[in-house]
Amino acid sequence: MSARQQVLGINDNYTERYGFSDPEDYFLKAPKGIDHELVEMISRKKGEPEWMRDLRHKALDIFLEKPMPRWGNTEMLGGIDFDDIHYYIKPKGEQARDWDDVPADIKRTFDRLGVPEAERKFLAGVTAQYESEVVYHSIREDLEAQGVLFCDMDSGLRDHPEIVRRFFGTVIPTRDNKFSALNTAVWSGGSFIYVPKNVKVEIPLQAYFRINAENMGQFERTLIIADEGSSVHYIEGCTAPTYSSDSLHSAVVELIAMKGAHIRYTTIQNWSTNVFNLVTKRAHAHEDAVVEWVDGNIGSKLTMKYPAIVLKGERAHGEVLSIAFAGHGQHQDAGAKMIHAAPNTTSRIVSKSISKDDGRSSYRGLVQMARGSRGCRTNVECDALLIGERARSDTYPTMDIAEDDVRVEHEARVSKVGEEQLFYLQSRGLDEDKARLMIVNGFIEPFVKELPMEYAVELNRLIELEMEGSVG
């Protein structure tokens, strides 16, 4: 391997850092496969109200009836064996609010991943989900006193049924797509957040998702409601062990930003490369609201994820800032959707992707402007960097414009690391690898600077990994 190929060895040491697995010791591990019996069992175990149980059963019918997508990487998608997945695994122990009460083996896992350390340093609240259930949860007392609700989705349904019933599935209906139906049928865990009017949560809330078992399906469900004039920043991170057979992660995330509210949702997805990551994320932004998706896709085998914002109220603003890294065997099929359904709404999409070795990254996006949405503006920018002869990059943007008084701009560029840039940096005394790294860091900088500092440091570190051995 040439020095050049070693540059950007993102996740080359994944197995050792995140890819470890713990011995399986579960309270309940549902047998493989999905049917109404399983759905009934999940719902009963959770002691859910009638309406949720009915919704799950209906969703299962829709999941079974809907065909697999006929677009995207149909070859990889065809590799999913829905009968070979454990849809529900409940770890031992009850949900803890004190880190010391988390079962020792699970605690070790999250200690290794640095979750409690991160909480101490810079988070206002944390939930940690292990397989299907949230095992640890905490929130700062001052936020709780202001009426901020932050808990796992199951507790949310139990303790705040009126809010959950009012909003659950209103942004992403069950029928939206095959995987949203699957999630609705077997969802477990995820976060529920409600921020009352005019409350500003200044410090981020975080959830950490961990898959441990082989052939596991994780289907968390997240619902965030920011009431009028409030603001919140939510961060999620994901990892899994490296197994030879595949796991499935299929989340549904619904955000509702009421009038004048501000939600920022940051994801650093670093699943092992045997995880199918098929996620539906969508937000409603009401009048004067701002919704931002900051979306980092580093891991997984195949990711299909297109965070969407429906700009429903006048002057709402949406942003998607995403970065994808596709290494050997990976396909990052990511993008964004902006639906301008009200006048004077604005949006911006910035997508950066790096394809390395035979990795493939695709930007797939939609910008829609309905008739009557006058004075809207959107700007889409896609940049792709290719490293390696067999690297692949695709850009699939769709613009559907039914209003004349708007401004829509889309731009994309695909390039390799420029020989001239390299030459210039080398002439300044940097060796080739350092020069290359500097160019890559410059390329992703607009993304990194939007991350909280600790995450930015972590991402930079990921990108620098393997650099040490590549010099000389």
Next chain:
Amino acid sequence: MHAAATAIPGEDRAAEISRLLGEGGDLLGARLAAHRDLRTAALPDRVRHLWRFTNPAHLLPGDPAVPAPELFASVNEGPAAARVVLRPGAAPHVTVSPAAAAAGVEVAPIASSTDLDLQLGDEADGSPVLFGALNRALWNCGVRVRIPRGVTLEAPLHVRVEAAAPAVLPRLLVEVGEDAEATLVEEHVGGREGTRVVARTELDAAAGARLRHVLVQRWSEGVHGHLTARARAGRDADLRTTFASLGGSRAKVELLSDLAGEGARSEMRGIAFGAADQRFDHHTRHRHLAGRTWSDIDFKAVADGRARSSYTGLIRIEEAARGAEAFQENRNLLLADTGRADSIPELEILNEDVSCSHGATVAPVDPEQIFYLQSRGLAPEAAVRLVVHGFLAGALDRMPERTRESVLKLVTARLDGWKGAAA
């Protein structure tokens, strides 16, 4: 999905058109073979974006064996190396200039199954098999043009396709020999309510050849048509495509360019101007199959009234196409709040040694430009007309003079019908 088969004229109609054209040799056999493919071909998948904007069922032709009446009165359209008129159910009407004839340019009817296509290679992706097979089985007028190596034709080759019958299935095959140079003007005219056109043009530019292809569609109202032009550029060949879509009620246009030889180039410039309820659906595809190939597409669409322009464009750079450069632009101007534009400019890049970019915009006429022109004394509507003319000028400039004049006349007539921003 095979519902298409029931809506497609049977093989007896293929036999009838063969008889009508007085076909000899094995042409009928080729028609029947293509017709067998048709029976198993599905309509294109509307879930996929390439057919999201046009229902293929609306483009299926009726009986191709209804011959056209008399030739339209010929008009003097300036100098030409050759002039061809294609009418459904009739042999091509051909005149070749003495100079072109002396240089060995052949313009002749399609006479045998080996004449039927140019073997341009794998067709997959953009162009659906169904319409390709339809034309192969049921084409009802056609011509084959050969330009010998090294020949430069100063005047254009002019092919006019008259949509003078309910079903019009022209087949146009053009080979440009090594280092030869030519301009082909392909003009689609005529038609009425219910007319269906399924046209197929194949262009082969050999090594070092230079071919300019000008495609003008100015059907009458009520025509639905599907135009496909497939081109292959050999080593260092230079293809320049200019297209203008103005007429008909529904038009699906597919322009497919394969850069097959090292150093081949393909430039496309196109305009569409829709008004009333017109629907235009344009697809362009550049496949870079060899190293150091270059392509550039710039498509500008104007939609007035309730017109809708949809554009899907693909640049695909294969692994072997190292050092390729590709550029893609699509700009849309909406003149009325009932107009609509869709744009899907796509890139698929399979090797790192490329330089590639694309851009797309949708916007109304820039008020600042209007303000500026008004400050110079122009009435608001005249200012808008000037801006639209400017918007379309880049493509029009690349047409031969006579063609440009006729297209400009149509654009101007359209703009005269424009009611103004306040309407």
